[in-house]
Amino acid sequence: MGGSDADYSKYPFIVYLYNQADKSFCGGSIISDTWILTAAHCIKQASASDILVFIGQAEYSLDTSKGTKIAAVTNHPQYNDATMENDISLIRLQSAITDKVSTVSIDASSVGDGTKVTALGWGYTGPNSSQASKQLKQGELKTLSREQCGSIDTKFTGNDGARICVAADTGADTCPGDSGGPLVRQVGGKTVLVGITSFGTSGPGQAVTANCGGKGMVSIFTHANYFKTFIDSTTGGLKQVEGSNDNG
Numbered sequence: 001m002g003g004s005d006a007d008y009s010k011y012p013f014i015v016y017l018y019n020q021a022d023k024s025f026c027g028g029s030i031i032s033d034t035w036i037l038t039a040a041h042c043i044k045q046a047s048a049s050d051i052l053v054f055i056g057q058a059e060y061s062l063d064t065s066k067g068t069k070i071a072a073v074t075n076h077p078q079y080n081d082a083t084m085e086n087d088i089s090l091i092r093l094q095s096a097i098t099d100k101v102s103t104v105s106i107d108a109s110s111v112g113d114g115t116k117v118t119a120l121g122w123g124y125t126g127p128n129s130s131q132a133s134k135q136l137k138q139g140e141l142k143t144l145s146r147e148q149c150g151s152i153d154t155k156f157t158g159n160d161g162a163r164i165c166v167a168a169d170t171g172a173d174t175c176p177g178d179s180g181g182p183l184v185r186q187v188g189g190k191t192v193l194v195g196i197t198s199f200g201t202s203g204p205g206q207a208v209t210a211n212c213g214g215k216g217m218v219s220i221f222t223h224a225n226y227f228k229t230f231i232d233s234t235t236g237g238l239k240q241v242e243g244s245n246d247n248g
Contacts, residue, residue, distance in 0.1 A: 003139035006136040006138035010191070011136070011184070011191065013102050015027070015030060017053055017091075018064070019043070025060075027120070027122065027123075027179065028042075028181065030097065030101060031106065031238055032235065034092055036093065037089075037196060038091060039179050039197065039198055040079040042089065042179055043091075053070060053093065056100065068094075069094055070092060070094060071092045074089065083155060085155060086162070087222045088224075092235075103238075105193065106231070108228075109187060111143060111223070112143070112159065113143055113145040117142070117166060117184065117195075118138050118139065118140055119141055120139075120178075120182050120184065121181040123175040132177050141219070142166060143165060144165045144166060149165035152165075152201060153165060153218070160226075161226060163223060164183065164221040164222075164223050165219075166221065167218060179197050180197060182194075182195070182197075183221045194223070195224055196222040197219070199220050200219040
């Protein structure tokens with residue numbers, strides 16, 4: 001991700017994942033003491049034994065001894081790898097989190113056009129980068145209207161639909177490795193989860209790597225609250241970690 005260094009202590013719910021099957025990494029968000037929310041394209045056909053979750057790590061490192069094994073992974077049943085529709089997945093940990101981290105609540109309010117949001121991740125810092133950022137990065141973005149985004153992403157129906165569309169006009173766009181990570185905003189002084197990083201583009205058919213992290217890019221996020229039924233039916237209800245609402 002382009003943008004600036006983030007203060008991890010403000011976002012203790014963010015994690016990163018390592019998929020040992022295809023050697024890829026992604027982000028994720030702790031939404032309960034046993035569940036992580038991420039993007040389905042980060043998982044694809046990987047089994048639970050392929051995925052390691054790194055919890056409570058402020059800096060990116062692939063020291064597998066610090067990774068947490070998972071019990072199960074559930075991709076959305078209608079996830080489409082070609083169109084990136086329903087790009088959401090839930091990871092169940094083998095045991096409840098006891099580290100000094102927090103969960104993040106899913107934002108249930110409407111997401112209007114021009115809403116200020118923040119993307120977070122350890123992904124590549126630009127199109128010429130080929131490795132993760134050691135430092136957590138953040139990008140300050142704004143949501144786009146259907147008129148602004150519809151020609152770029154034909155599946156976009158508005159920010160209260162399945163996808164959220166944001167502009168990257170300040171060199172703060174998402175890049176490979178940021179996928180699955182959180183899009184957040186401040187509501188009532190608290191940080192809440194709005195979306196999940198899905199993909200970026202500078203136009204129809206343009207890959208995320210073409211100009212990631214730079215001006216002229218548009219990023220698409222899975223709208224977390226739109227998939228609340230899927231989340232609730234999969235998790236059976238979310239148990240928050242103590243102090244989970246104190247990350248504002």
